[in-house]
Amino acid sequence: MKKEILGLGITLCLFAVGACVALSLVYTVTGPTIAGLEQAQLEATLKDLFPEADGFEELVGVIKSESPSVDIQNTWKATRDRAVIGLAVKGSASSYGGDAAMLVGVGIDKKIVGARVVSLSDTPGLGANASNLTYFVDKQSKTTFPGQFSGKAVLDPFEVKNDVIAISASTITSKALTSIVKEAGLRSASWLDSNGGAK
Amino acid sequence: MKRILTIFTKGLIIENPLLMLMIGLCSSVAVTSSVSNGIGMGLAMTFVITFAELVISLFRKLIPNDARIPIFIIVIAAFTTMVDLSMQAYFPALSKSMGVFIPLIVVNCIIMGRVEAFASKEKPLDAVIDALGMGLGYTWVLxxxxxxxxxxGNGTILGLRIMPETYQPILFFILPPGGFMVFALFISFNLWLKKRVEAVSTVREAA
Structure with a gap:
């Protein structure tokens, strides 16, 4: 009986070791590519938000969310000729299909320069339209859902169906993303207030 | 040769995993809101089932009966993680839109079911053929x-606009209830197809 159990354990262990070796090989090959892709995408998004910036510096732990539903993960300071021209904040909130993350750029004039959806796992055709570049909340001006935040003052109310146009049939997604933009805007503005002049 | 063809084709219609065996349904409703997701999920699942059946069949004599389920899961999970990592590295857009469904291939009942019912008893070649048939049967339905x-639901196929600009998408089809309804229509279509196929093969056998 004991021998049998030992035998089963050893067989199971051998299979697990085999699987681990195979997995670590695949991970070694794909790991750098995945990390590189993520970094490249982040840099491209930052550059997209602040095209005139010549440098980005990550700030660790200086901006914290004060809203219980929004989590602020990373912050980058966008600079030009070593003067701060704005902040980019990556925040996440719980949406319909899990956590959604956005990168929000705030200029020193306390206006949102832009917002980009970083990750979203909501329903394709509905909530996922937030990251669809051809889905327009305003068809006349071809404004996308995140696109409508550009140029808004951080002290605006940010209320869905009031000053923010919702994605049709996706109120939860719209509210979650809007809450990230609002919180990122408010916290960035207060940081810029106390540090904006510093070179 | 004929035997191999029989093993291969049974997964397509007569024993289609989704429409006849009715296993692995969760993913089929969840990922089918766009064609590219359907193709991606189908191919990823076909890859995992093929290699899982091959490995299990190769080692079938070394797998003790009492510990077979955990061993199956280790093998399936390893291949699923490989697919997940490779997709993240080489098809980042697809990997993003598939989200949580790729890791969930681990618990796809079709793979577990075929490994248990077929690969753990049959020769490697037969197992691979069975896996390809089942995988393809899953992919075409998705x-x-x-x-x-x-x-x-969106007026497009593979992102290309098919319906005229003025077409107002019927959101019902993108939502889960629409998924169930289309799924039911496919089940009845497959039953009709199965009858035809069986009628043809009986005639052939008689002749």
Whole structure:
């Protein structure tokens, strides 16, 4: 009986070791590519938000969310000729299909320069339209859902169906993303207030 | 040769995993809101089932009966993680839109079911053929359901606009209830197809 159990354990262990070796090989090959892709995408998004910036510096732990539903993960300071021209904040909130993350750029004039959806796992055709570049909340001006935040003052109310146009049939997604933009805007503005002049 | 063809084709219609065996349904409703997701999920699942059946069949004599389920899961999970990592590295857009469904291939009942019912008893070649048949049977159904749902629910197929600009998408098809309805239509279509196929093969056998 004991021998049998030992035998089963050893067989199971051998299979697990085999699987681990195979997995670590695949991970070694794909790991750098995945990390590189993520970094490249982040840099491209930052550059997209602040095209005139010549440098980005990550700030660790200086901006914290004060809203219980929004989590602020990373912050980058966008600079030009070593003067701060704005902040980019990556925040996440719980949406319909899990956590959604956005990168929000705030200029020193306390206006949102832009917002980009970083990750979203909501329903394709509905909530996922937030990251669809051809889905327009305003068809006349071809404004996308995140696109409508550009140029808004951080002290605006940010209320869905009031000053923010919702994605049709996706109120939860719209509210979650809007809450990230609002919180990122408010916290960035207060940081810029106390540090904006510093070179 | 004929035996191999029989093993291969049974997964397509007569024993189609989704429409006849009715296993692995969760993913089929969840990912079929766009054709590209359907193709991606189908191919990823086909890859995992093929290698899982091959490995299990190769080692079938070394797998003790009492510990077979955990060993199956280790093998399936290893291949699923490989697919997940490779997709993240080489098809980042697809990997993003598939989200949580790729890791969930681990618990796809079709793979577990075929490994248990077929690969653990049969020769490696037969197991691979069975896996390809089942994988293809799964993929065509996903693509079919996704095509109907994307066309009516979004007016596009593979992101290309098919319906005229003025077409107002019927959101019902993108939502889960629409998924179930299209799925039911596919089941009845497959039953009709199965009858035809069986009628043809009986005639052939008689002749």
């Amino acid at each position: 693509m079919g359901i996704a095509a109907v749902r994307e066309l009516f």
